[in-house]
Amino acid sequence: MHSITYPFGRLELGEDLGLTINGTKLKGEPRLLRDLKPVLRNPEFVTDQNAGKILYMMYRSVVADPAHREAFRIHSVRFDLTVMDYCLLDKEPNKTLGHVHPQAIPGLSYPELYQVLLGRAIYLLQRAQDRSGRVADFLVIEAGPGEAVLIPPNYGHVTVNVGGSPLVMANLVSTRFSSDYGPYKELHGASYYLIEGGSLEPNPNYPDLPEPVWSDEKYPVSKDIYTDFICCPKSYSFLNDPTMIGARFCKGQ
Numbered sequence: 001m002h003s004i005t006y007p008f009g010r011l012e013l014g015e016d017l018g019l020t021i022n023g024t025k026l027k028g029e030p031r032l033l034r035d036l037k038p039v040l041r042n043p044e045f046v047t048d049q050n051a052g053k054i055l056y057m058m059y060r061s062v063v064a065d066p067a068h069r070e071a072f073r074i075h076s077v078r079f080d081l082t083v084m085d086y087c088l089l090d091k092e093p094n095k096t097l098g099h100v101h102p103q104a105i106p107g108l109s110y111p112e113l114y115q116v117l118l119g120r121a122i123y124l125l126q127r128a129q130d131r132s133g134r135v136a137d138f139l140v141i142e143a144g145p146g147e148a149v150l151i152p153p154n155y156g157h158v159t160v161n162v163g164g165s166p167l168v169m170a171n172l173v174s175t176r177f178s179s180d181y182g183p184y185k186e187l188h189g190a191s192y193y194l195i196e197g198g199s200l201e202p203n204p205n206y207p208d209l210p211e212p213v214w215s216d217e218k219y220p221v222s223k224d225i226y227t228d229f230i231c232c233p234k235s236y237s238f239l240n241d242p243t244m245i246g247a248r249f250c251k252g253q
């Protein structure tokens with residue numbers, strides 16, 4: 001049992017990536033190794049024996065106090081927690097499936113805000129140039145405990161657990177859409193695979209790859225993204241209205 005305390009609450013990480021918040025057990029949805037087979041660098045790593053392994057658990061629409069539920073509802077935002085095991089998927093450290101968000105307004109998709117609560121993550125962000133699979137730019141952002149990363153409009157994203165131990169991360173995101181996993185499944189993952197040790201290997205299914213750009217751009221956090229949201233929900237209006245995000249984050253308009 002691993003315990004983490006943030007201003008929004010106390011999390012206890014249990015067996016099988018289970019999670020409690022302030023003593024209440026959360027109901028989660030597992031992502032299994034077989035679900036990631038289409039996006040792995042080496043899909044043959046998945047066998048009948050290991051296909052059922054839980055790679056990560058997703059806990060959606062979490063509230064630390066039921067009184068907060070209304071604030072999330074009226075602002076069309078939800079707070080999720082994800083617990084990722086540390087393991088290798090052949091040569092790749094455990095990662096999320098990867099997805100894109102639909103457009104919130106013409107030309108700009110919904111953004112998202114992540115915060116690492118425990119462990120270390122690398123976020124792989126890519127912006128599509130057009131529907132052919134061409135990628136305009138590829139960003140790599142590493143984050144440790146307490147650090148937050150903004151997924152700007154028009155970027156698909158994958159999270160890789162690079163910490164050598166379980167990763168717990170939170171996110172704030174609009175409730176007005178469903179994520180689209182299709183582009184990542186069709187092209188067998190992101191345009192680069194992150195390999196154990198930190199190197200990036202081009203995914204041969206993508207044409208004309210840009211050079212990856214390592215960024216240390218972090219999103220400012222006061223206490224934690226949950227407490228900051230409850231304190232000032234209007235500061236997060238950009239989650240439903242990406243025009244409120246500064247121009248430096250909004251490419252491809």
Ligand SMILES: [Fe+2]
Pocket residue numbers: 099101112157179
């Ligand atoms: Fe997302």
